[in-house]
Amino acid sequence: MSEAGTTTDPSSASASASASASAGNIALASRLLSSLGSEEVFEFFADDVVFEYPYAPSLGMPDRLEGKATVVSHIRSLLAQLTGLTVRNIHSYSVAGDPDTVFSEYEGEALTRNGGTYQQIYMSKMLFRDGQLVLLRELWNPMKVIEAAGGTATV
Template identity: 30%
Template sequence: MVSSTPEEIFRRMIDLMLAKDMNAVADMWAPDGIAEFPFAAGSSPRVLHGREEVRAYLAHYPELMDMKDMAALTVRPTDRTDTAVVEWTATGRTVATSRPYRLDYIVVLTVRDGLIALYRDYWSPLSVAAAAGGLAGLIDSLERENA
């Protein structure tokens, strides 16, 4: 596969997400690539190991969140050419409630041979739950975890 920069890979991933092609998004992962969500809470996974776990995770995303636009994007190169820090904002609507959302993310993206080797996504579970109308359920699950 032709080598691509982290920014090119990220922009392609967003284009595929906007097209709702989650299988193609998953195909961007290396077979042993990792997706990490350090701030995940409740029933959301903190780590996905490999392309097929990423594929299963993304399979129902369009049924939950209807992303319409990437409202902002800043790519910050690092001292490693295979890694960048990406700040971005997604806008759209949640499918269950039809409520609009605007969610901010910070991603540390590492690519290897044109595929995603590590995708560390710092997103707010509170913001996502609020947008999806599930804030009360998330709070309940957090309280049960800490009881």
């Protein structure tokens, strides 16, 4: 019972804290995604960050990268092949009961070194710990990568 003579529901306080953490991580995900294409994005990564790209092996790329140095190196090598990457139409959602997990969908666009245009729709699961990204599992269409590189995407 509080000093005013009313009872406080502990589950209500917990739900409020969870909602606050969820809103904070949704905002964090949006800031992270908006900063893709700049060095600023690396500030969001925990030292033990993991990136997972389930469809990357179809392009001869690894499906899992572990550790900040490895992820930063990988992103820099990808960005070196693109000019003017922009991320837009970011929509992020929290998971009930798990404020550290955020699901996002977003679109990316950039010019490639060969003069092509790279356009992609992404879906990702992000896990945050103490305000830093510890996991990104990103889903994207490998055919869009092939097309942007000047190949054909026929099946």
